[in-house]
Amino acid sequence: MSDETGDEPGLLDLAEQLYSLPLGEFTAARDALVKQHRGTDLARDLKALRKPTTAAWVVDLLVRHETEQVEQVLSVGxxxxxxxxxxxxxxxxxxxRQRRQLTAAVTTTARGLAREHGLRVTEAVAEQVQATLTAAMVDAECARAVRSGLLVAPLETTGMDDxxxxxxxxxxxxLGFEAPAAAPPEAPPRPELRVVPDPEAEAKARAAAQDELDAADEELAAAREAREEAGQRVEELEARSLQVQSEIDELRRRLAELEEASDEVDDELGGAEEERDEAQAALEDAQAERDRxxxxxTALDPR
Structure with missing residues (x-):
């Protein structure tokens, strides 16, 4: 939008440029425009433009960079x-409740967007942003003000107050102006990738192949050594097995002998017990005879 005179931008166009800047650049940019248009009515009007509060700037930022979300909020409202x-x-x-959920979600988007543009939004500022979005849903004039992207202060209403x-x-x-959506950031040019032949490619390939061969030789030698050690161990254990088996056979032979001797002793023990019992009986008989x-x-001795 321009002045009626033609090419020079008017106050609204310059205001749109100013309020789309990062918050920290606003004052210097406005003063530069005032100086540029010194001595004109436009300079006076530019000087009257107020720096937006943080909450108002965040809403203006949202309108320009998340235009579709803002349009959804206003349409639903x-x-x-x-x-x-x-x-x-x-x-x-x-x-x-639904309106509160929607404005809370869009406020979260606004906080993330502000963070991407170098500004941390506090809880207090976030509450003002959400109140402004709620006002835009409740009141048609507030909705037009938000859509302008030229807020300098947050809005708040219950729908029942002025x-x-x-x-x-x-x-x-x-009021009635609609801030244009910000152009998406240009993607950095992709670097042109070209495959450059490596003059040492063949030598590197040979070296890599030689390294693989050397590693394979080492693994083969280690495997052979392990095989020899395992073979020796098998031989040692086989010899030990034969020795143990021989000892088992000797123990079995000795056990058989002891079992035979045990049987003989049992027989002799039985005979000895019979002799002992007979001797005991004879002893008892002799003792009885002696007592008689x-x-x-005693009976024959008168004393």
Missing amino acids: AALREAQESMSADELRSLT VDVAGALALPQA AAAAL
Whole structure:
């Protein structure tokens, strides 16, 4: 948009350029324009342009870089304003909850976008951003103000109070203006990749092949050594097995001899026990005979 005189940009065009800048560059850029147009009414109007608050700048940034999301918020807000006239109290509460969820999600997007542009958004600023988006959904004039991308102050309304929309805009002409979507950042040119023949490719290939062969030879030698050690171990264990088997055979022979001797001892033990029992019986008989004899002697002795 330009002045009626032709080529020179007008106040609204210059304001659009200023409010699309990073927040920290606004004042210097505005003062440079004032100096450039010194002595004109345009210089006076430019000097009157206020630096946006952080929350207002974040909303303006969102309008330019996430235009589709902002349009969705404004469209949903317009539809809800029409529908809520016939809604019940429960439906209105549900509407308020859904509206809050939508504005919270878009506020999260705005915080991430601001971070990408070098500005950290505090919780307090985020609350002002969400309040401004809510106002845009609740009030049609607030929606036009947000869509301008020329906010200098956040908005807030419940839908039942009057909002100073003009006081939140950079200039009166902003109401009805729609900030253009920012052009997507240009992708850096892709480097041209060319395959450059390596003059030492053949030598490197030979060296790599020789390294592989040397490694394979080492593995083969190690495998042979391990095979010899394993063979020796098998021979040692076979010899030990024969020795142990021989010892087992000797023990079995000795066990057979001891079992035979045990049987003989058992037989002799049986005979000895019989002799002992017979001797015991003879002893008892002799003792009884002796006791009778002693008794007879005592009876014959008058003393």
